[in-house]
Amino acid sequence: MPPEQTFPNTWRIIDEGxxxxxxxxxxxxxxxAGQIIIDAAFGSRTVGVPMRADDLMPWLSNTxxxxxxxxGQLFENKQLSFNDPVTKWxxxxxAGGKQTITLEHLLTHTSGFREADKIPENLSWEExxxxxxxxxxxxxxxxxxxxxxxxxxxxFILAEVLQKIAGILWADYIKQNIFLPLxxxxxFVNLSRAELDTxxxxxxxxxxxxxxxxxxHPILNSPEYMQLPRPGSSGRGPIRELAQIYEMLLADxxxxxxxxxxxxxxxxxxxxxxxxxxxxTFRHKIDWSLGLIVNSNQYGAETIPYSFGRHSSPDTFGHGxxxxxxxxxxxxxxxxxxxAFNGMPGEPRHNRRSRDLNTAIFEDLHLFKTA
Numbered sequence: 001m002p003p004e005q006t007f008p009n010t011w012r013i014i015d016e017g018x019x020x021x022x023x024x025x026x027x028x029x030x031x032x033a034g035q036i037i038i039d040a041a042f043g044s045r046t047v048g049v050p051m052r053a054d055d056l057m058p059w060l061s062n063t064x065x066x067x068x069x070x071x072g073q074l075f076e077n078k079q080l081s082f083n084d085p086v087t088k089w090x091x092x093x094x095a096g097g098k099q100t101i102t103l104e105h106l107l108t109h110t111s112g113f114r115e116a117d118k119i120p121e122n123l124s125w126e127e128x129x130x131x132x133x134x135x136x137x138x139x140x141x142x143x144x145x146x147x148x149x150x151x152x153x154x155x156f157i158l159a160e161v162l163q164k165i166a167g168i169l170w171a172d173y174i175k176q177n178i179f180l181p182l183x184x185x186x187x188f189v190n191l192s193r194a195e196l197d198t199x200x201x202x203x204x205x206x207x208x209x210x211x212x213x214x215x216x217h218p219i220l221n222s223p224e225y226m227q228l229p230r231p232g233s234s235g236r237g238p239i240r241e242l243a244q245i246y247e248m249l250l251a252d253x254x255x256x257x258x259x260x261x262x263x264x265x266x267x268x269x270x271x272x273x274x275x276x277x278x279x280x281t282f283r284h285k286i287d288w289s290l291g292l293i294v295n296s297n298q299y300g301a302e303t304i305p306y307s308f309g310r311h312s313s314p315d316t317f318g319h320g321x322x323x324x325x326x327x328x329x330x331x332x333x334x335x336x337x338x339x340a341f342n343g344m345p346g347e348p349r350h351n352r353r354s355r356d357l358n359t360a361i362f363e364d365l366h367l368f369k370t371a
Contacts, residue, residue, distance in 0.1 A: 003028075003038050009360035011042075017353055018043050021212050023343030025051035025204075027239040030361065031247060033334040037365075039240050045204045045342065055204040056186065056236045057340040058220050060321035061151070063189060063235030065245060066174050067158050068107055068291025072265045073177060079165050082107070082290065086157060089164040090129075093157065096136025098143075103161070105143045106154045107290040108274040112141035114281065116153025121219060125229070129160050147288075148280035155232035171229040181258045182244050187237030190229040203236075206324065209343035217344070239325070243338035246318065246329040250336060270294075270317045270329075292317045293328075305351050308337075309358025311368035323350040326358065333367050 004011040010028075017023050025043025029036075041051040074080050082104040086093045093101070098113060105111040116132040123131070132153045137143070159170035166173050171189045179187050186202075188195065196203075203226075206217040219225050228234060235242070244255060249270055253261030261269070274288035285299040295316035296304050306320030308328050318328020325340035337358065344350070362368050 003040050007038065007361070007364040009364050010357065013353070013357045013360050014042055017341065017343070021209055021214060021343070022345045022349060022353055023209065023341035024207070024214065026339060026341040027051065027053055027055070027057055028339040029240045029243040029337075030365075031243065031336045032365070034247065034251070043342075051204065051342070052202070053240065054186065054238050055202050056188075056199055057204050057239055057325070057342070058206050058321070059235035059237070059242055059340070060220075060233045060324060062242055062319050062321040062325055062327050063231065063233055064155060065291050065319055066178055066189070066235065067155060067162065067170070067231050068269055069178055069245070069249075069261065070162055070170075070173055071103065071107065071158065071290070072261050072269045074162065074165055075268075076262050076265050080161075086161060089161045090133060090157065092130075092133045095134050098135075098137050101137075101143045103158070104273065104290065106150075106158050108144075108147070108288045109149045109154070109279070109281075110144050110147050110274060110277070111150065111154050112138045112143055112146055112148065113153060114138065114148055114150055116156075117151040119153065121225065121228070121230075125156075128156055132156055146280070147274060147277040147286075149282055149286075150232075151281075152230065152232040156230075159229075159231035169229070170231055178245075178260065181260055182241075182248060182255050183258075184237060184241035184244055187235065187241045189231075189234050189236075191226045191236070193223075193227070196223055196226060204342055207343050209345045214343065233322075239327075239338045239340045242325075242327050242340075243336050246327055246336045246338065249317070250329040250331065250334065289317055293319055302355070304355075305347070307351065307355040307358060309355060309360075309362055311359060311362035320354065323347060326354055333362075333365075335365070335367070337361055 027041045030038040041053040045051045101111045113135045116135045206220045207214045248255035252263035253266035269290045272287045272294045279286045282305050286296045287294040313332035315331040320326050323344035327338035329336050
């Protein structure tokens with residue numbers, strides 16, 4: 001049976017979004033206990049062009065967990081401790097009172113230099129690192145005890161530390177140690193000119209759909225931007241390949257007999273590390289693991305941003321991509337859900353869409369408790 005029949009509530013949310021202009025198309029993937037339930041595309045990529053399940057969608061902040069996994073690998077190899085100060089590898093990072101910030105502070109968004117998120121997108125890697133290191137610690141901020149989501153700056157610093165330790169570029173490390181072992185051969189954190197030509201008919205553009213309009217995104221769709229490695233946002237690929245990352249984490253570091261992480265490391269990365277803290281960026285209490293959002297419905301299931309849905313279990317972890325995507329794993333239900341839309345309708349409308357869609361998926365799977 002087609003998914004719109006087996007998942008009627010889910011498809012109702014998807015279709016309502018198309019009718020109201022939140023998006024024109026997207027992709028969705030669901031697996032339970034490693035068995036694929038849905039791997040589908042819906043709607044249109046652009047006017048008159050259907051979306052396909054193998055089209056390359058922008059992942060945006062769903063890129064961040066890749067770096068967390070990479071740090072898990074370095075941790076296993078005894079090349080770092082999460083309590084290590086950033087200055088162990090980047091002495092210049094101490095500028096402006098940041099000398100006590102550790103790798104764990106960066107991964108849990110408790111480091112406190114969010115002004116770095118305003119650094120222009122088009123700078124070279126070296127200049128971005130230099131400017132980020134110069135940003136001072138925010139006023140009234142205690143690293144590790146104050147929380148606020150960092151969009152990009154802290155992730156550049158993590159990636160630079162990785163490069164210092166591993167001796168290769170961040171993008172090359174992600175490809176060699178995560179994408180290739182997972183078999184995600186159509187996923188990228190930057191595309192070369194040759195790859196842009198190869199995949200030009202499969203790259204799904206993003207649209208800004210605020211206020212009933214649908215305008216091509218001026219940055220995400222540009223070939224110049226797609227060539228830039230950005231550790232907090234530049235991932236791109238079919239949504240099924242993003243889901244494979246969570247299938248691996250749910251299987252304690254193993255995917256298709258390939259070990260990406262030790263089981264203890266996979267559990268360490270996905271368990272709560274930041275608990276009960278108010279996030280100054282999201283203006284809401286949110287729990288965090290090392291680089292991943294942990295289910296925080298206990299702080300307000302109807303208000304939590306980038307929700308995993310009303311029915312997800314407490315042992316759920318994942319991430320969202322700005323106004324457009326979600327990917328997560330629910331250990332209790334042995335469930336992986338990942339989806340992406342090609343429309344960015346603004347935070348309030350997206351958060352409603354995310355909450356309602358993830359809730360509908362659980363209800364279509366009959367994975368919810370009645371009062």
